[in-house]
């Protein structure tokens with residue numbers, strides 16, 4: 399494998415103007431402060447990144463923050479979507495992350511079992 | 518608290534991201550002849566003045582809002598010192614910060630490397646605005662990657678595009 403092979407991906411994606419316009423519709427922010435990492439946030443971040451990539455969701459941005467919130471409920475993640483309340487999920491793990499992608503990100507139904515706050 | 522060196526790297530690199538770094542270099546290098554394993558993270562973020570720098574390896578210092586305990590730096594320092602290794606942090610306000618931990622490679626308390634591939638991948642695809650340069654030289658592997666090269670090939674396409682993420686994941690799996 400060679401990085402030059404990325405050219406083919408670029409050319410293919412550039413043809414898809416519609417997809418590019420949707421970029422960043424939803425943002426998933428994973429809390430990666432020290433205590434977040436210690437409680438497993440890296441596996442959660444990985445699950446989101448892999449799941450979004452596997453489903454080819456070009457309009458979802460997965461990002462991380464070093465800031466932290468309620469240490470007792472880490473790993474914490476935030477789902478930020480324009481025009482909708484921000485949803486904060488706590489005590490996440492990779493399986494829960496996959497469920498959030500399927501139900502909240504893809505189907506638009508927040509997973510109430512894991513929600514700790516909406517703002 | 519952080520069991521693997523790849524967790525420490527993720528953690529220290531996130532300090533760099535929070536410090537507004539545009540360029541972050543990460544190197545994990547084993548030198549058999551010297552008997553060392555060194556982990557270093559350098560950034561061009563806001564940096565720290567001398568007084569802050571002195572306080573940082575104190576586990577109760579943090580500038581995060583609403584936080585009294587800053588742990589990340591002192592955990593890496595502690596991990597190095599527990600195996601009689603060395604730890605250094607240098608910083609220049611307005612220029613950036615460098616953290617280096619050197620472990621005696623054969624000491625039984627050196628934390629395992631863990632999944633370095635995931636740390637590299639996750640850092641670069643979830644911080645697309647930062648240029649990362651990665652170097653890994655250990656376990657018979659010698660790997661280098663600069664995300665500037667990736668971004669140059671991608672033109673305007675984001676490094677966090679799903680197909681790019683899948684490609685890079687496979688690429689790192691093969692080379693790292």
Ligand SMILES: Nc1ncnc2c1ncn2[C@@H]1O[C@H](COP(=O)(O)OP(=O)(O)OP(=O)(O)O)[C@@H](O)[C@H]1O
Pocket residue numbers: 431432433464466532533536560562563564565573578579580581586587588589590591613614
């Ligand atoms: N690369 C850096 N650039 C500028 N300042 C830094 C950098 N790394 C650490 N600091 C400063 O040192 C403080 C302590 O860092 P440390 O990683 O130990 O704790 P923290 O990041 O505040 O919290 P935690 O790591 O527990 O989530 C930070 O709050 C920040 O002010």
Ligand SMILES: [Mg+2]
Pocket residue numbers: 431432464528529531532588589590
């Ligand atoms: Mg930190």
